[in-house]
Amino acid sequence: MSSPADAGTALDRVTAQQVLDSQPFSRLVGARLTGFGDGAAVLEVDVRPELTQQNGFLHGGVLSYAADNALTFAAATTLGSAVLTGGFSVQYLRPASGRTLTARAEVVHTGRRQAVVRCDLHTVDEEGTEALCAVAQGAVLAVRPA
Numbered sequence: 272m273s274s275p276a277d278a279g280t281a282l283d284r285v286t287a288q289q290v291l292d293s294q295p296f297s298r299l300v301g302a303r304l305t306g307f308g309d310g311a312a313v314l315e316v317d318v319r320p321e322l323t324q325q326n327g328f329l330h331g332g333v334l335s336y337a338a339d340n341a342l343t344f345a346a347a348t349t350l351g352s353a354v355l356t357g358g359f360s361v362q363y364l365r366p367a368s369g370r371t372l373t374a375r376a377e378v379v380h381t382g383r384r385q386a387v388v389r390c391d392l393h394t395v396d397e398e399g400t401e402a403l404c405a406v407a408q409g410a411v412l413a414v415r416p417a
Contacts, residue, residue: 338407346411359409369394
């Protein structure tokens, strides 16, 4: 794991949560950061009926959203705060059901302008049992100020 590219633009957990809270869609789904720092981020979303699809499972778009944001927040711990998702892929392993979705992202490699990040998405049921429901991997890019 690399050090932040520009320590002056590094995020702390409080500021990272403020950034997440400033995203209207993140507020809509009720996302929260429960872990942030040292090349990793954990994002959680409580499962609610309005986030499910016609069969009662958590909608794949919500899983994709959680992966995207977790990947980007993890990368921000190594690249600094000015980052954007360059692209990512998601493999859905099983239908997502439970009470909470947890997206755990970890930086695999950081270069000067790009980080490669992996994310495991689990659902947690009422008893606290986790089930891996999707995995994602992506590239996050450091952006230059305009």
